[in-house]
Amino acid sequence: MPGQRTTATDVAKAAGVSRATVSFVLNATPGQSISDAVRARVLAEASRLGYMPHPQARALASGQSNIVLMVLPEWPIEYVTRQLLDEATVELDEAGYSLVTMDPRRSRRATPLWESLRPDVVMSIDPLAPKVLESIERSGAVVIKHGPEMLPMYRVGPDLQVGHLLNLGHTSIAYAHTPIAAMRDLDQERMSRIRRGAEAAGAAFRSAEVSATNAQEVVRTWSRAGVTAVAAFNDDTAAWTIGGALRSGLRVPDDLAVLGHDDSPIAAMFVPAISTIHLDLAGLGRALAQQALAVARGGAQPDIGDPFSHARLIRRESA
Incomplete structure (x- = not known):
């Protein structure tokens, strides 16, 4: 019937053998x-009936689910995050593991996936709240706790941004905040790095939220205040800023230099092409997957080093 799961008992009845025999055959239990002929008949009936082992039962029987659960920050799944997840998924898939992602803050009613899926490993980019961490550990999953090695994600890009603008001779720098509320913590961290770098060099500093609707107004305000360079939260924010500048009659980069972050596809396609910061998020995804595999197989949590050591400035037309 539609929606009715085929069980090992169904396979046993169709093949004319016991439930135990089906279990031995499907699990390739040694010593039986x-x-x-019986083995072939069981496998043929299982295939004909579309039998698939229940994941929780299989996990209980083997002690492993071959699932790695990644708890995501409350960020939009955009180009940068997809890079990380895509590479981690490929790396885990080649080893026979599945990557599942979740954000535990979006719903407090559903059963957490670490309880329903029983993953072998749970990992997170951001530190987990104590209550979340306690709940995961009670489920029996191994938790990979990331510490100082992930901090460069918050500082290396902004440091490259402000350093480049200062090297170009700019003495009045602005920061373009993202309007996306879910990115507020990361946005504030990047802004503080830009401000610290600018003020340490004696440059004036301003900041404002920039969106598709207010970019022209914000850029005009900055221009009147003498701002000549903008470090943007990401490439989308940089594109809005450039659009606001061009519509205000400003030349980019002659009147206003704009530097993005993330090296997303829009940066190269935009006119003028957006100078930006490239982070090796694909490499980080592979490193996180390798870390999860080592832990799932009973090994020690390996040091992934500085995952952002390959961050670099991409020079294009806007700065």
């Missing part, structure tokens, strides 16, 4: 005297 089962004839080749």
Whole structure:
């Protein structure tokens, strides 16, 4: 019937054998005297009936689910995050593991996936709240706790941004905040790095939220205040800023230099092409997957080093 799951008992009835025999055949249990003919009949009926082992039962039987659960920050799944997840997924898939992602803050009613899926490993980019961490550990999953090695994600890009603008001779720098509320913590961290770098060099500093609707107004205000360079939260924010400048009659980069972050596809396609910061998020995704595999297989949590050591400035037309 539609929606009715085929069970091992169904396979046993169709093949004319016991439920235990089906279990031995499907799990390739060693030391069993089962004839080749019976084995072939069980496998044929299982295939005909579309039998798939229940994941929780299989996990209980083997002690492993071959699932790695990644708890995501409350960020939009955009180009940068997809890079990380895509590479981690490929790396885990090649080893026979599945990557599942979740954000535990979006719903407090659903059963957490670490309880329903029983993953072998749970990992997170951001530190987990104590209550979340306690709940995961009670489920029996191994938790990979990330510490100082993830901090460069918050500082290396802004440091490259402000350093480049200062090297170009700019003495009045602004920061373009993202309007996306879910990115507020990361946005504030990047802004503080830009401000610290600018003020340490004696440059004036301003900041404002920039969106598709207010970019022109914000850029005009900055221009009147003498701002000549903008470090943007990401490439989308940089594109809005450039659009606001061009519509205000400003030349980019002659009147206003704009530097993005993330090296997303829009940066190269935009006119003028957006100078930006490239982070090796694909490499980080592979490193996180390798870390999860080592832990899932009973090994020690390996040091992934500085995952952002390959961050670099991409020079294009806007700065």
